[in-house]
Amino acid sequence: MDSRAIGTRGEELAAAYLERQGYRILARQYRFERAEIDLVCFDPAPRPEDGGEIVFVEVKTRRGLDFGQPEDAVTPEKQRHLIRAAHAYLYEHHLQRARCRFDVIAVVLRDGQKPEIRHFKDAFWAG
Numbered sequence: 236m237d238s239r240a241i242g243t244r245g246e247e248l249a250a251a252y253l254e255r256q257g258y259r260i261l262a263r264q265y266r267f268e269r270a271e272i273d274l275v276c277f278d279p280a281p282r283p284e285d286g287g288e289i290v291f292v293e294v295k296t297r298r299g300l301d302f303g304q305p306e307d308a309v310t311p312e313k314q315r316h317l318i319r320a321a322h323a324y325l326y327e328h329h330l331q332r333a334r335c336r337f338d339v340i341a342v343v344l345r346d347g348q349k350p351e352i353r354h355f356k357d358a359f360w361a362g
Contacts, residue, residue: 236298245296245342246273252340252352258290262324270320289335291321293358296342305341306355318361337361 236244250260253276262275274292293313295305317337325331339358343351 241296241298241344242294244344245340246294248296248342248350248352249292249294249340250274252354253292256354261289265320265324267320267323270316272317272320272324275324286334289325289330289333290338291317291324291335292338292340293317294340294342296344298344298346300343305343306339306353306358309339309358314359321361335361 246263250263253274254260258276258278260274260276263273265272265275272291273294274290276290276292277287278290279287293309295308297305314337321335321337325333325335336357337359339355341351341353341355345351
């Protein structure tokens with residue numbers, strides 16, 4: 236698998252994982268200028284009267300850990316790009332007042348093994 240196929244596989248696994256957790260996928264690969272948000276989701280609150288949150292998800296996928304943990308690739312520069320793209324998404328969809336957060340999903344694919352998926356809620360702050 237080339238790196239694009241690995242990334243696509245990781246995003247598919249992450250989306251399926253989130254849907255099993257009750258999230259609704261609103262967009263995949265949302266682009267704003269040079270930034271891309273892998274998944275934009277809605278995470279409903281446990282109680283409907285509490286609403287829910289828009290969740291911007293960065294998915295990082297690796298075939299092993301030779302180059303470190305996948306989540307370590309979400310650098311401060313990457314976070315700035317994601318935040319800018321998230322602001323654009325919220326503006327475009329008239330959701331500027333919505334509660335939102337940034338999550339990271341790390342996926343490790345190893346030959347012959349079940350994919351490892353780790354979900355980091357509130358991985359960084361948009362401050």
